[in-house]
Structures are given as C-alpha cells and as structure tokens.
Amino acid sequence: MFVTKPSNKKTKILHIATGNYSPRVIKEVSTLVEHYEVYVIQAVRLKDSEPKAHFYHINYYPQLWKRICFNFPKILFWYFKIQPKVVHIHVIELIPIAYLFSLLKTKVIFDIYEDFHKKLPTKQKNNILLSLFSYFDKLSSKHFNLIFAENTYLTSYPNIIKNHEVILNYPRKADFETIHFHFNISKPEVFYIGQISSNRCIEKLLEAIYLLKELYPNIKLHLFGYFSSNDFPRKLEVLIKEYDLEENVLKYGMTSFKEAAEIAKNAFVGIALLKDVGDYSISYPTKMFEYMASGLPVITSNFEHCLSVINSTKAGFGVNPESVQEIFEVINWFIQNPKEAKEMGNLGKEAIQKQYNWESEAKKLIAFYQKVLAD
Template sequence: MEKLQLGYVKGYDIMTKICVLTTVHHAYDGRIYHKQCKSLKNAGYDVTLLAPKPDREIANDDIKLVPIEKPKKEWKRFLRAFTVFQMAKKTNADLYHFHDPELLPVGVLLRIFTKKPVIFDVHEHYPNAIMSKKYLKKWIKHPVRLVYELIEKISLPILSGVIYTTEEVGERYQRYTSCKIENYPLPDMFPPIKSGSKEEDYILYLGGITPIRGIEELVVGFAHAVKLKPEAKLVFVGSFESTAFEKKIHELVFENGLKDKVLFKGKVPYEKIEEHLAKASIGIIPYLPVPNHLVCLPNKLFEYMAAGVAVIASDFPHYRKVVESSNSGLMINPERPQSIAKAILTLLEDPEQVRVLGESGKGAFAEKYNWDIEEKKLLAFYKKLLK
C-alpha cells in the first residue's frame, strides 16, 4: 500500500520518475546510491542517477545510471552546469534531487524550466568546508565563501526543499522547507558479531586520509602506544588525498619504526567495508578541530558502532553527545598525540571494556542510529513535496 501511495502518480498507471544528480560523489556512494536511491526504488519510484562513470556498473538494481564525465580539476566542475542541466531535463523526472553545492544553478534552472520539485541535499556546512579546501589559496577563500553564500541565498527560495545532516548544519535552512536526514548505516550491512571474529589489537581508521583528519597526529600517537603494546596494529582503509601526503605519511611511518605495524588497504567499495569492521576491536576518528568538523558528524562513527567496534573520537561537543549517550567509546584531544596514545593504551589493556563499549554502541545503533529510521523521513519528505 505504501508503494502505491508514494511511488505512483495519482490518476496514472506510470511510476513517479526521480532524477538524482551528483558530479562529485562516486556513482555507488553509500549515502546517495545504497541508501537513498535504493530506498526510493524499493518504495516504487522510477530512479535515474546522474553521476560520474564508475569503473564497473552494478547490475540488476533497476536503477538507471547515466554517466557524467568527472572533470580532473575541482574548479572545472562549475563549468559543466549547463550540460548537467540538459542531461537532467531529458529524464523528464517528476522530482529532481541534487547533492553538490556547485549544482545550485542547475537546481534553479530545473525548478524554473520544469516547474517540478527540486531538492538540495546538503552533506556538510559548505561555507566552513570552503575554508578548509587545500586547493584554494588562502587569500581567495573568504571571497569564494561570500560568493557561495550569496548564490545559496538567491537559490534556496526558488528550490522546493532542503535535506541536511545535524542540527548545527540545519540552522542555516530552518526558514525553508527542510528535513534533517542523517547518513546512518544500513542495518543489513552489519550482521550480529560472531564470537572470536574480533582481533583484540586491531585498530581501524576508516575513510579518506587527509591532513585535517589528524593522520599525522594519529601515527605519532600510535607510535607512542606501540612501545608498550608491540602486538598492536593500525589499519587504514581509505584513499590518500594526494601522492604528496601519502609520501609524507609513509615517511613518518618509517621514521617511527612502524613499517610492520601500520597497514594501508586502500579504498574499498562501500558494500565491502564491513569485512574490515568485522575484524576491528577499536575504531578511531582523530579529526582536527577545523570549522566543518565542529558541526558535522562523520559516517564512520556510526559504522564503528554498527559493527560493535569501540570508538576513540575527537572531543567535539556533538561527537561527545553521541559517544557518551551510547557508552560506545573514549574522547581524545586530536591535536595531542599523547592523548591519542593514552586512549589507545587504555583500551588495548582492557579487552573487557572494549567488548562492553562495542556491544553498547551496537545496541544504540540498532535502536536509533540506523538507516531504517532515516528512510521513513526521506519518503515522507518526498510525499510532501510531490503533493
């Protein structure tokens, strides 16, 4: 019955068409494809995804993928707006849902020329994120931020709705038709923990490897800890921001005698991350206190909890709120390697505490931090806009 209410246009026997757009994220991004697109498809919508062409395509999901050529330079993404608009308009969708801030002009054009509902999906606090962009020169960051804020201010009254994450990010969008939908993990990806599957000395870092995520401080902190716990290992699952930073981190690993203690697995498909989480006992989030980190919640926090992994996280107010309320981990000062080392040693020396924290976090995930709950919000928001 829900499918009939949500996925079909009243009075017609054709499915409601949805066009989802991203020029930045991977076609099979966890949030966009595995959660939102699949939820919409399961609810009865006809879903088309415009996204960068992947190395391989997933078959049999019945979600149409229209590949977009991804520019090699980030700033060139803005130049493809009109082409993306034309591609999206050709889908003749009943609702358009875009995920990148540079697509704001595309969203406005779609709203004006198609008269159909258009949703802007906000993944982070973009003005703050601009101030952390390494490819932007320091002197130009403030002007770029002001220009973005102006474009957003002009665009939002024209668009139909905004989806955002966290209360802090959402403060910017309260005056518009909006909905808070968190990027919580999929329950089906995280089966019950098998007895003996966890390796007591396995510490996992999951996600992109960049300077502002505290990687240098993490390596130095781990080097201090491993002197007292030589059996420990630190595993990175994710890709480096640049070859220069990759070289820097490998040199740091070598200088600290960690060659056999720190492992780099590279980036893995979203559906494969559970294989690494299943082995880990401890998961770490050492993000530095840059503006965007202070208002956003990282996906990996909830993925650690979903997999029953004890968490070590930067001591930011909104991180602390989740970790303490769920009793799932310890807080650190990410700028002090000694603080990181102390937390690592505290858990490595107490496997029972690690087990309790992991089970408590998994319980909180099952109760309130999972995608099944957020999916209902997404479908209700679509139903509201399509009326």
C-alpha cells in the same frame, strides 16, 4: 462514457552526486525506489550492492574545473533525456546547474551534508569559485527544497522559503548484520575508514601508532578511503617512513565498509576523530555510527555532541583530537582490556538497533518527497 485507466508510471526522480562516493546516496535511493522511478548520476562506484535504480556512472575528477567541464555536459544530456519531476543534488558544486533546472520548472532538492558557510574560511584554494558557490548557496535557500544532515546546519539558513527537513545520516541496520570483528588482540589492528586528511587527525594517529609500536611491534593501522588533497599522500608517506611504520600502516583506497571489515577482521577499535575546524565541532562523524553498527567500539573527538552519544551508549571514548598522548592511552587501554572493548562494541550495536538507524529517517524522507511533489 469513457473511463480513464490509472497510470502505472511512477514519477521520475534524478539524483546527482559528482563528488566522492557517499553511502547516503545509496541509502536514499534504496528508500525511494519503492515509490518512484529513480535515476542516479554518480561518480566513484564501489562494490556495494546498488538498489534497483537506473545508474549512470561518470568519472570523478579531483579538480573542480574538470568536474564542471567534463561532467556538466553529460548531466545536461541525461536531464533532458530523462525529464525528471525532481532533481536531488548531493554536492554544492551542482547548485548552478540545479538552479537552471529550477528555472525549467523542475523541483530541486539540495541535500546539505556540511555547513559550507562555516567551512568556507578553511578552504585555501579556488577562493573566487568558492565565493561564487557561496552566493549560489544563498540562492538555494530561496529556490530549492532543502534536506539537512544535521540540526545545527539550520542556523546558516535563516531565510528558507521552500520545504526543508532534517534527515540524519544514520546507518542502515541491514548493511551491518553480517559484519563481525574478531577482537584478536594478539594481532592488534586499528580501523579507519573515510576521508584521509589532516583534519581527520591522521598525523596524530600515526604518532600514536608509533608510540604503540614500542609496546606492540606487530600493531596494524588500516586506512580505507580517499585523500582530501593531491599533496597529502606524499606527506603521509614521509611520516610513515620517518616513524618506520612501513610494515604497520596499510592503505587501501576507496573500499566499501563490508569489504574493509573483512580485510581488517581482527580490528578492536574504530577511529572517528575530527579537528575543531569548520563545522566539525557541531557535526556527527558518520563513521562513528557505522563503527557502532558494526560492533566496534569508537574513539571520537571530545566534542559535546559526540560525547552525548558515546557516554549515553557506553560505546567508546572521547579524546582531545589534538593530543597524541590521549589517543595512545585509549588505544592501549582497549588492547589491555579486550573483554571490555568487545562489550562496548556490543552496546554500540544495540544502540544502533534501537535508536540511531536509517530506518527511522527513511520515513521522514518519503514524507518530505510527498510534500515537495504536492507543491
């Protein structure tokens, strides 16, 4: 009688993220490495400590055609070399190649960070390609397993055939345990991290800083992140020069939250503003929760879903994202009320510890993978 020894080999999982850096990839991979052998093809590497997975780093190209021409061949090479059981994609441009993988009998998971159908009308360039990807996006609802970062995205996918789950993009508690801001109002510093674009109200924020400079000449605005378009850096520089803010606005590029918090350690408020375009009015800004986790009070848009979090936790204020005056007044209030600002930050951190954390979502991710692999 022959006894077959149980295999110690773990199921191979491949995550692919060719767009700008997403902390969500690291959070998901950190959760999955305890159960699977995880491979990651990722553009834009930061100094964050990466989980114990196999990483293949590729270049990030702002132009879509370059990402397709230069990165897709590498993805195909590594796919056939790894031969994963599951491919987990993180950007919509990967749908065509992921559809090929599904035809090759690989299980595909599409992680949907934004409601592309609502954002499509706001895109001005590459309309033909975007329409094509919109078509593939509809195919994904029939052939892919879907993860949604927001409950509201489900309305754009009425005909889901395979497994789906909503896994909210909350911060990991451990990532923010060692982060502390000093709330040094004698050196007022405003903190922003994320995509730098007009839709993130950066121009409105600059105008507010211009007004605040009249009261606080040494005020600083720290901008950490990447630009949404090739022309916005020049537009930003023109505005900075026009408002005479060369000494007040500091830009750093892509930076991990931990490193950014060390640079801007005197910050007393985090900015998480979004304009009412595309799906922003129904989506949580991830940075809102990250600021809360770090102990910073938040200024966010006065959308209903954002206000429900901010008002219930008392972790900050919601303002009209188009109103320079409201942004100015709230930042000024924080400067004038440092004790209350710090207390708001503490309340936000407490809310993350109790409710809005990745640990609650990680269990859903593991259960979802088990369901996908069982099909």
